[in-house]
Amino acid sequence: MLQRSPVKAIGVISGTSMDGIDVSIVETDGDTIVKPGPGRTFSYPDDLRKRLQDLIAEPARAQSEPLSDLDQEVTDAHIAAIRRFMAETGIAAKDVRLIGFHGQTVYHRPEVRFTRQLGTGTRVARELGIDTVDRFRHADVASGGEGAPFVPLYHRALASNLPQPVMILNLGGVGNVTYIDGDTVIAFDTGPASALLDDFMLRRRGLAYDENGQLASSGVADPKLVAEFMKNPYFDRPAPKSLDRQDFHARAKSVETLSDENGAATLAAFTIESVIAALRHVPRAPQRWLVTGGGRCNAHFMKCLRKRLGVSVDPVEAVGWNGDFLEAQAFGYLAVRSTQGLPLSLPTTTGVPHPMPGGELHRAA
Ligand SMILES: Nc1ncnc2c1ncn2[C@@H]1O[C@H](COP(=O)(O)OP(=O)(O)OP(=O)(O)O)[C@@H](O)[C@H]1O
Numbered sequence: 001m002l003q004r005s006p007v008k009a010i011g012v013i014s015g016t017s018m019d020g021i022d023v024s025i026v027e028t029d030g031d032t033i034v035k036p037g038p039g040r041t042f043s044y045p046d047d048l049r050k051r052l053q054d055l056i057a058e059p060a061r062a063q064s065e066p067l068s069d070l071d072q073e074v075t076d077a078h079i080a081a082i083r084r085f086m087a088e089t090g091i092a093a094k095d096v097r098l099i100g101f102h103g104q105t106v107y108h109r110p111e112v113r114f115t116r117q118l119g120t121g122t123r124v125a126r127e128l129g130i131d132t133v134d135r136f137r138h139a140d141v142a143s144g145g146e147g148a149p150f151v152p153l154y155h156r157a158l159a160s161n162l163p164q165p166v167m168i169l170n171l172g173g174v175g176n177v178t179y180i181d182g183d184t185v186i187a188f189d190t191g192p193a194s195a196l197l198d199d200f201m202l203r204r205r206g207l208a209y210d211e212n213g214q215l216a217s218s219g220v221a222d223p224k225l226v227a228e229f230m231k232n233p234y235f236d237r238p239a240p241k242s243l244d245r246q247d248f249h250a251r252a253k254s255v256e257t258l259s260d261e262n263g264a265a266t267l268a269a270f271t272i273e274s275v276i277a278a279l280r281h282v283p284r285a286p287q288r289w290l291v292t293g294g295g296r297c298n299a300h301f302m303k304c305l306r307k308r309l310g311v312s313v314d315p316v317e318a319v320g321w322n323g324d325f326l327e328a329q330a331f332g333y334l335a336v337r338s339t340q341g342l343p344l345s346l347p348t349t350t351g352v353p354h355p356m357p358g359g360e361l362h363r364a365a
Pocket residue numbers: 014015016017018019170171172173174175194195198208209210211212213292293294295297298299327
């Protein structure tokens with residue numbers, strides 16, 4: 001196979017929590033060489049974040065309205081974030097071969113072959129003068145794949161030197177796992193990670209999240225409600241499978257009768273049980289779990305996971321990765337793979353019929 005030399009690619013994503021735009025850089029050949037660089041997170045302007053949150057709470061709008069103003073503002077916010085990232089890290093545009101621009105997911109319905117990310121790569125390429133890849137998930141979904149998760153091939157590249165099998169758990173708004181054992185890479189969304197708890201905190205306490213899991217750890221989970229939530233057929237559905245951020249919200253409303261402490265404890269327990277249910281869908285129970293995403297900062301989540309799994313559970317920093325920027329780096333890595341025509345997803349990661357290339361390249365000039 002043709003040996004490709006590594007190039008520098010910036011990756012940029014705003015995750016389902018909408019807590020900010022993550023920007024990072026990776027030097028990679030699109031295959032086994034991956035050298036992650038620094039990362040930064042930049043907040044959305046408050047009013048834009050609020051409008052995006054309102055939008056995802058109204059799926060009919062998110063699915064069908066043109067949303068061209070919002071698309072433009074999301075694009076502008078990403079362009080500003082990339083500019084600031086380059087200024088703060090001293091990275092010059094001429095040294096960056098590609099930008100992997102994920103955009104903001106506002107609606108994800110793979111069962112009807114539809115996924116929507118706001119943000120337009122053509123403008124990013126033109127304004128920053130750097131070739132840009134966007135629409136990573138579209139070819140996957142169009143071919144009947146889940147369109148998510150997409151980070152697993154990056155996890156595989158990073159984990160190549162670790163003892164296996166190993167499980168990488170991303171606790172963002174939605175949770176997802178990547179099981180890696182040699183050539184076997186199995187990935188799927190596990191359930192709600194912080195989304196339900198975040199929304200509960202906002203309703204009850206006017207806070208964005210439960211800092212360090214303090215509120216949840218001070219309450220007692222309602223086992224009946226957790227068992228009820230776990231009856232959702234999603235957890236027995238074989239992988240691959242993916243979720244929309246809002247998928248469990250209607251059912252989870254039943255915590256409203258509980259106190260703040262017990263409601264938070266119950267939602268946290270649901271998140272933990274949904275992660276445990278992931279073991280139903282992998283061939284062997286990994287002896288090591290590495291946790292990424294903001295949820296790894298939730299001490300209550302980490303404590304409960306260690307207790308329930310009974311194996312080593314560490315933040316990804318334990319193996320030298322940066323859990324705040326894996327997703328951004330992954331889209332830099334995937335942008336490079338995209339321009340090389342390499343697969344971005346596999347039958348075992350998203351359910352595509354065959355290893356699937358994807359992404360759309362927009363030239364700077
Ligand atoms: N110190 C902390 N204590 C508790 N929870 C935290 C802490 N820091 C971050 N979080 C949680 O992590 C969430 C953000 O995680 P992350 O940035 O990984 O999500 P995301 O990338 O937007 O989501 P997704 O991976 O679903 O797209 C916050 O909404 C919050 O719930």
